[in-house]
Amino acid sequence: MHQCNQRRFFTPPVTSAGRRESGSTNHRPWAGAMATTLAFLLSLGLVMGSSVAGAEEYKIYTPLVVKGENELEMRGFYKKDNSPAQDGSQQYRLSVGRGITNNWAFEFYDIVSRAPGQSLRSRQLEMENRFQLTPLGKYWANFGLLQGLQIPLESGQPYEFELMPIVEKQVGRALAAANLSFERQFGANRESGTIFSYRVRFEYLLYRPFSPALEFHGEPGPIGRFGAMPTQRQQVGPAFYGVGYFNNGRTFYYSTALLFGLTAASSDVTLAFRFEYEFFN
Numbered sequence: 001m002h003q004c005n006q007r008r009f010f011t012p013p014v015t016s017a018g019r020r021e022s023g024s025t026n027h028r029p030w031a032g033a034m035a036t037t038l039a040f041l042l043s044l045g046l047v048m049g050s051s052v053a054g055a056e057e058y059k060i061y062t063p064l065v066v067k068g069e070n071e072l073e074m075r076g077f078y079k080k081d082n083s084p085a086q087d088g089s090q091q092y093r094l095s096v097g098r099g100i101t102n103n104w105a106f107e108f109y110d111i112v113s114r115a116p117g118q119s120l121r122s123r124q125l126e127m128e129n130r131f132q133l134t135p136l137g138k139y140w141a142n143f144g145l146l147q148g149l150q151i152p153l154e155s156g157q158p159y160e161f162e163l164m165p166i167v168e169k170q171v172g173r174a175l176a177a178a179n180l181s182f183e184r185q186f187g188a189n190r191e192s193g194t195i196f197s198y199r200v201r202f203e204y205l206l207y208r209p210f211s212p213a214l215e216f217h218g219e220p221g222p223i224g225r226f227g228a229m230p231t232q233r234q235q236v237g238p239a240f241y242g243v244g245y246f247n248n249g250r251t252f253y254y255s256t257a258l259l260f261g262l263t264a265a266s267s268d269v270t271l272a273f274r275f276e277y278e279f280f281n
Helices: 029-048
Strands: 069-080 089-099 105-112 120-131 143-150 159-169 174-187 194-204 209-222 235-247 251-261 269-280
Touching: 069 105, 089 120, 089 269, 105 251, 194 235
Parallel strands: none
Antiparallel strands: 069 089, 069 269, 089 105, 105 120, 120 143, 143 159, 159 174, 174 194, 194 209, 209 235, 235 251, 251 269
């Protein structure tokens, strides 16, 4: 029997044995609702956007890796803002991935976005390695590390290399996760220095189909020369996470966040959504 799926946006409570609940596999009625939600959000993004999104990321990673697990993922965001330079910005990331070992997962992304006056198309590719650094539940928190390389498909754009420590801590039904990103650009039109950003989530594990959360996303800027607070990207807002189980170890994860800008440089409102389908073969 394969190892139970433990990588998830929604994370059930830890059992007395120290492992998270694997959940029942008889939740097929949720499949139709999930598919409808996915189709609605995809349509919303495709018809409303008109400008290309920046380098923002709105996924908060878990450190957990499951060997032999395959993953199909789609996530994206859409922005509303008083400034024409940001209003309607959107981006979608489509990926395939696999847990190579008990501690290493690989993922490959196609990054699709829309620029002013241009069609929606692929603009970057990304290769991502995620490592689980500590056994689940052995220490006061779970730790991981993500390494990513983004490759531009258009001339005049920089490459981006990222290292991101991942920390996750659960106490009862309260779950906290933090991603601390350090990014370096190289090549044409690169930004100098190492750019720091963060993503933090506080989640209450209410029940599998729906768990409320609060998310924080920020990018102060290059290390050693953070900009003044009004020039930094700082956002906060409510979110929810859910999971549905199917037969043969197949799992569907979904989450949505509605983020509000706290500074002049932040978009007024950002809708972020993420979907993952995971299975074994």
